[in-house]
Amino acid sequence: MKKQLSQTIRKMVGLKSTILRFFMVFQGGILFSFGKYLTDLLSGTWDLFTTMVRNKIMTTLEIISSDDRDDLFHPMFEWLSKQSGIQNTNNLQLLTKECAINDYFTKAENSGHEIHSEKKVSRYNNSYLERYTFTLSEGKHQFHYRNKKIHVEYELFLDEVPDESTHYFVPIKDDYQVYKLTLTAYGDQKKLFQEIIKEALELKREMGKKSSNIYLMNKFADAWKRDVSEAKSIKMGFVILKKGLAEHLVNDCRQFLGRRQIYTRLGIPFKRCVLFYGDPGCGKTTTVRALAGELGLPICIMSLSNKELNDDRLLTLMNKAPRPCVVLLEDVDSCFVQREASDKKDHNRVSFSGLLNCLDGVGAQEGRLFFMTTNHIERLSPALIRPGRVDKKVKFQKADKHQAEGIFLKFFEGHPKLAKQFADKVPEDRMSMALIQQHLLNYFDEPEKCLQKIDELIRECEKSEEFQRLEKKKYKLKQKEIEKVKSREKEKLDTLDGETKIIDVEIQNEIESNNVIKKRRITNPKQMIDLK
Numbered sequence: 001m002k003k004q005l006s007q008t009i010r011k012m013v014g015l016k017s018t019i020l021r022f023f024m025v026f027q028g029g030i031l032f033s034f035g036k037y038l039t040d041l042l043s044g045t046w047d048l049f050t051t052m053v054r055n056k057i058m059t060t061l062e063i064i065s066s067d068d069r070d071d072l073f074h075p076m077f078e079w080l081s082k083q084s085g086i087q088n089t090n091n092l093q094l095l096t097k098e099c100a101i102n103d104y105f106t107k108a109e110n111s112g113h114e115i116h117s118e119k120k121v122s123r124y125n126n127s128y129l130e131r132y133t134f135t136l137s138e139g140k141h142q143f144h145y146r147n148k149k150i151h152v153e154y155e156l157f158l159d160e161v162p163d164e165s166t167h168y169f170v171p172i173k174d175d176y177q178v179y180k181l182t183l184t185a186y187g188d189q190k191k192l193f194q195e196i197i198k199e200a201l202e203l204k205r206e207m208g209k210k211s212s213n214i215y216l217m218n219k220f221a222d223a224w225k226r227d228v229s230e231a232k233s234i235k236m237g238f239v240i241l242k243k244g245l246a247e248h249l250v251n252d253c254r255q256f257l258g259r260r261q262i263y264t265r266l267g268i269p270f271k272r273c274v275l276f277y278g279d280p281g282c283g284k285t286t287t288v289r290a291l292a293g294e295l296g297l298p299i300c301i302m303s304l305s306n307k308e309l310n311d312d313r314l315l316t317l318m319n320k321a322p323r324p325c326v327v328l329l330e331d332v333d334s335c336f337v338q339r340e341a342s343d344k345k346d347h348n349r350v351s352f353s354g355l356l357n358c359l360d361g362v363g364a365q366e367g368r369l370f371f372m373t374t375n376h377i378e379r380l381s382p383a384l385i386r387p388g389r390v391d392k393k394v395k396f397q398k399a400d401k402h403q404a405e406g407i408f409l410k411f412f413e414g415h416p417k418l419a420k421q422f423a424d425k426v427p428e429d430r431m432s433m434a435l436i437q438q439h440l441l442n443y444f445d446e447p448e449k450c451l452q453k454i455d456e457l458i459r460e461c462e463k464s465e466e467f468q469r470l471e472k473k474k475y476k477l478k479q480k481e482i483e484k485v486k487s488r489e490k491e492k493l494d495t496l497d498g499e500t501k502i503i504d505v506e507i508q509n510e511i512e513s514n515n516v517i518k519k520r521r522i523t524n525p526k527q528m529i530d531l532k
């Protein structure tokens with residue numbers, strides 16, 4: 001009985017202590033949570049208060065680098081690096097760069113930075129410049145602009161970045177590096193910041209003139225990324241096309257760009273679409289790049305066979321492209337073989353209707369110059385290339401005499417005689433410009449050898465199946481032409497009543513490689529003409 005009682009008392013005491021312990025922990029938890037809530041509230045209120053005070057007495061300008069826009073970050077960074085106050089700081093970053101001498105793009109890139117050391121080095125007969133410069137480093141800096149002190153904070157975001165619209169932090173995608181520049185000055189300095197922005201914009205224009213202005217799709221195919229490889233923009237003089245074609249294309253584009261008001265007045269979408277078709281390596285892509293360079297427009301290049309690209313992303317890209325700009329859609333045949341193909345809609349790919357929406361959509365109507373390229377025009381759906389959708393079709397053929405001579409002169413400027421001989425040797429419309437370029441590159445320093453060795457290349461080409469096919473085609477066309485001329489002459493002879501007359505027969509045989517005009521003088525009309 002005693003034992004039982006003592007056990008019951010012990011149990012009750014144990015229970016009580018458990019309850020007591022539980023309450024103590026609970027109480028502690030409540031106190032901790034309350035404390036945390038209170039400190040959060042206080043720090044939040046403090047942040048709000050300091051932000052309000054800062055906004056009242058200071059002006060702040062934030063610039064965030066972003067890969068999907070033609071933003072002001074890089075020009076602003078360049079501009080800041082030029083400011084003497086920034087250069088005087090002890091908080092600098094070393095930028096090591098090697099560039100080809102006379103590489104104006106790289107020079108422009110580094111123009112503002114204090115040069116720590118510069119050394120000329122020679123490698124494989126090329127001169128390079130090894131340059132060590134100081135640039136803005138991460139952290140806080142300050143400088144004076146128009147007698148006002150400006151504080152600069154340069155931050156790098158590795159995991160998250162503040163979203164522009166919501167201001168919440170959002171995760172950064174894999175291949176993005178996001179930087180932020182914050183400029184702060186006391187007082188209402190909006191005007192001062194506007195001046196700074198103006199100067200940065202001017203610098204951006206300068207940089208834009210010298211850089212490539214090429215935009216490529218990013219890894220996710222949902223945004224444009226400026227091509228930072230040191231590819232420069234090329235001009236029309238770089239490509240050697242059939243006589244008159246380059247001028248025609250430039251004039252056509254210039255005319256279009258100058259007709260915005262006419263298009264608007266007539267209610268026609270302000271866009272132009274040109275299809276370049278023909279053999280590979282004949283200069284379709286290069287011509288589009290050169291046209292963009294000549295017109296001083298940015299060029300956005302996209303390959304429709306990219307697996308990441310789909311209809312939605314294509315539209316997004318179109319809306320995000322700079323305006324006006326040149327849009328190059330490469331190898332359109334690879335995705336849009338036939339209209340029916342769109343029925344089997346693959347969600348990871350661009351559908352036929354997706355491309356049509358992209359060409360006809362609102363995003364396309366802002367002075368966009370579309371260029372589509374294909375090696376197989378016959379595979380394209382007629383709906384894609386109908387008038388109104390495609391305004392112009394240009395065929396790119398293999399090199400003619402004029403092109404062969406031009407490209408030889410491009411490599412060996414001081415050898416016009418050799419260039420003529422070279423062009424005489426190259427068979428018309430049999431070799432692509434890319435193939436001839438490869439040959440010229442093989443004998444870069446030896447123009448005579450280059451001329452001599454072209455015979456070997458021609459012999460090799462003659463063995464190829466394509467060459468044989470083209471030869472057969474040429475033979476058939478020639479036969480047809482001869483038949484036509486024969487029947488025309490026969491008709492004329494039948495109407496001559498046996499009189500002796502002089503007939504000049506002119507055959508401009510386009511199929512003939514040298515475009516020679518053949519003349520036959522026939523004194524006796526009754527004589528049979530053999531033109532073979």
Ligand SMILES: Nc1ncnc2c1ncn2[C@@H]1O[C@H](COP(=O)(O)OP(=O)(O)OP(=O)(O)O)[C@@H](O)[C@H]1O
Nearest residue numbers: 238239240241279280281282283284285286433434
């Ligand atoms: N007309 C040309 N003038 C100068 N260079 C040319 C010309 N055509 C081709 N090339 C040279 O050949 C290479 C390939 O040219 P490009 O890519 O423009 O050809 P393409 O017709 O677009 O070929 P593909 O159909 O295979 O895409 C480039 O390096 C370019 O320099």
